[in-house]
Amino acid sequence: MVEPQVEPVRLEVNGVTRRLFVAAHRTLLETLREDLGLTGTKHGCELGECGACTVLVDGTPTLSCLTLTVEVDGAEVVTIEGLGTVGDPHPLQRAFAAHGAAQCGYCTPAMILTAKALLDVDPEPTRTEIAEAIAGNMCRCTGYLPILEAIAAVAEETR
Template sequence: MEERKIKIKVNGRDCELNVKPNELLLNVLRNKLGLCGTKYGCGTGDCGACTVLVNNEPRLSCLTLAVTVDGAEITTIEGLVTNGKLHPIQEAFVKHGAIQCGFCIPGIIIMTKALLDENPHPTDEEIKEALKGHLCRCTGYINIIKAIKAASLEMSQA
């Protein structure tokens, strides 16, 4: 299978890569760029663990062919850290005990970033709607919702 060259910006860094036509964005991020914060969960788009931002829109990287994001800007969980400092969303998740095993959290945090960028003050129902595509087997979501509300407040005061 002949590879194609793609150019993407990942977490602010320009990347030029050769990818196979059937290569998933998830595998490119993890295996070619070493960004292992994006998790492989189900491989069928049901759990949300692989969520990244593609041009500021949440996308399941386990269902996205890398060739389809040529020219795009990608943000992974690693891209939210600035100068070694956690993003306010990440800080809120830690502070409010929304992280247990941590496997699903990168995807949920990325989804939260997209949600709060679009709707800085979501209601509990809007948060629950946004969480529909994310499976967490540890927390029961209560602390995740608390963390999202706290991040919303923190970001609006910044």
């Protein structure tokens, strides 16, 4: 095996500056999960199809499994760990639990981050706009209906 090329990278992850050396082929998903221990971001398909690895890069929902860490040098990254905790959850996290928007919970962190990105730019989305925003995030358990309700409820609350 050829020794991989290693690059220095600086990321703002959930408000904290992280300086790392990463192999050029390392994905942002691997960096977050394996180097930084932020396992709330999930691996579902490694090909950008399921959306479970979505994180916010400079506020935009981004598939971390298709993003090389070196590509986002200097960027602000928000993962589910940056939103809230069990003791102090973000309104979206609270609404997802209350509305039954998670069953197995595997797609949930990515779904919540995608919803946050939507509400950050459009605090009063229609149901269709919510659906379009999360159309790239697969959920195999819920049939999506409680997810739509939870996001709409948060939009309603903050109105």
